[in-house]
Amino acid sequence: MRLIISGGGTGGHIYPAVTIAREVARLSGNCEILFVGTKHGLESDIVPKEGFAFATIEVRGLERRLSWQNIRTLCNTAGSVWNSIKIIKRFKPDVVIGTGGYVCGPVLLAASLLKVPTMIQEQNVIPGITNKILARFVDKIAVGYKEAEQYFTRYKPDQLIFTGNPIRPEVMSAGRDEGQRALGLDPNKLTLLVVGGSRGARSINNAMFEVYKHFSGSPHIQILHVTGQNEYNSIVSNIKQAGIDISSGGNIIIEPYLYNMPLALAAADLGIFRAGAVGLAELTARGIPSILIPYPYAAENHQEFNARALERHGAATVIADKELTGSKLIATIESLVENPAILSTMAEKSRESGRPQAAEVIARLALCLIKLQSNNKR
Numbered sequence: 001m002r003l004i005i006s007g008g009g010t011g012g013h014i015y016p017a018v019t020i021a022r023e024v025a026r027l028s029g030n031c032e033i034l035f036v037g038t039k040h041g042l043e044s045d046i047v048p049k050e051g052f053a054f055a056t057i058e059v060r061g062l063e064r065r066l067s068w069q070n071i072r073t074l075c076n077t078a079g080s081v082w083n084s085i086k087i088i089k090r091f092k093p094d095v096v097i098g099t100g101g102y103v104c105g106p107v108l109l110a111a112s113l114l115k116v117p118t119m120i121q122e123q124n125v126i127p128g129i130t131n132k133i134l135a136r137f138v139d140k141i142a143v144g145y146k147e148a149e150q151y152f153t154r155y156k157p158d159q160l161i162f163t164g165n166p167i168r169p170e171v172m173s174a175g176r177d178e179g180q181r182a183l184g185l186d187p188n189k190l191t192l193l194v195v196g197g198s199r200g201a202r203s204i205n206n207a208m209f210e211v212y213k214h215f216s217g218s219p220h221i222q223i224l225h226v227t228g229q230n231e232y233n234s235i236v237s238n239i240k241q242a243g244i245d246i247s248s249g250g251n252i253i254i255e256p257y258l259y260n261m262p263l264a265l266a267a268a269d270l271g272i273f274r275a276g277a278v279g280l281a282e283l284t285a286r287g288i289p290s291i292l293i294p295y296p297y298a299a300e301n302h303q304e305f306n307a308r309a310l311e312r313h314g315a316a317t318v319i320a321d322k323e324l325t326g327s328k329l330i331a332t333i334e335s336l337v338e339n340p341a342i343l344s345t346m347a348e349k350s351r352e353s354g355r356p357q358a359a360e361v362i363a364r365l366a367l368c369l370i371k372l373q374s375n376n377k378r
């Protein structure tokens with residue numbers, strides 16, 4: 001069988017696409033996959049590393065207001081739908097799946113015009129604008145949160161399904177010892193994994209400076225902080241200037257990006273995260289308790305809604321970005337690590353919220369769509 005998968009911009013759209021594609025390939029036994037993204041998004045870095053054939057189209061995102069720029073973007077979109085049609089006619093997919101990001105718009109629209117079965121996967125509590133528009137055209141909508149259903153108002157019966165968000169199988173299979181070894185972590189210390197989403201988070205990075213100072217040399221706690229590519233060099237140089245020890249063998253490890261995130265998750269005891277939907281799906285699948293600092297400028301503040309859903313379930317504690325300071329973060333970390341009973345209840349609640357089977361459910365839906373199409377053709 002042949003699958004086109006599209007999703008782009010950030011890791012939160014790309015990894016679900018990679019995961020679903022792999023799962024469709026595993027279940028079907030024989031699957032040729034083409035990933036369609038843009039040259040500018042993070043996908044142009046991640047997708048070739050993941051070993052997929054990669055095609056690009058030129059497309060820009062819409063602003064959330066009426067503007068000349070939007071009219072120009074819509075004209076360009078017509079060109080990208082045409083280019084997507086050409087890609088689809090050449091590749092002849094049996095199904096086309098989109099996981100969000102504006103690149104999916106023209107690709108899924110083109111597939112729908114060509115009557116190829118289509119599915120979108122929405123990761124967040126509040127759906128992105130591309131998925132909201134595409135919902136009118138596609139055959140299936142798989143949502144990561146039950147709460148997201150209310151935002152798709154014009155769907156047909158059987159079109160909308162709550163599946164949870166797909167996570168890479170390695171997130172579940174990675175072992176704690178293996179993770180600790182791979183990342184140079186001490187098995188006798190509690191590990192804080194700090195991740196500001198796939199691009200890093202400036203306010204978390206800033207607050208972490210106090211946190212390093214506070215926990216530097218701690219015999220009980222170690223920190224693995226992923227800063228994002230852009231700020232890594234300046235953070236490392238500030239840390240060195242402040243005399244904080246980040247040499248190997250110390251208790252603070254700083255990385256710009258982790259290509260082996262599943263191993264880091266396997267070793268983590270507490271996550272300090274933004275509230276990107278996929279990061280949260282990974283934390284909960286592993287039953288990791290978390291301190292969440294939602295990115296306040298995410299479209300329609302969707303990270304706040306993602307975070308609050310976990311907080312309501314008792315799996316996370318939320319700090320508003322505007323209230324985030326080093327001392328607030330230190331106090332919150334200490335309130336948890338010094339109370340193992342609270343931490344372990346949060347871990348249990350986190351695991352309860354996880355849906356590690358989501359990728360398989362979504363892949364099976366895609367295979368059903370193909371079957372339905374071939375039955376209809378007979």
Ligand SMILES: CC(=O)N[C@H]1[C@@H](OP(=O)(O)OP(=O)(O)OC[C@H]2O[C@@H](n3ccc(=O)[nH]c3=O)[C@H](O)[C@@H]2O)O[C@H](CO)[C@@H](O)[C@@H]1O
Pocket residue numbers: 010011012013015100123124195196197198199226256257258259260261275276277278279280282295298299302303306
């Ligand atoms: C700023 C913004 O709008 N971010 C959105 C983006 O999140 P964004 O991509 O920042 O974050 P997510 O947490 O959803 O996903 C990140 C993915 O990248 C992986 N990863 C991250 C860092 C790293 O060093 N290595 C690594 O592998 C994570 O394991 C995860 O698989 O898409 C998500 C899903 O639609 C949304 O919920 C987020 O709101």
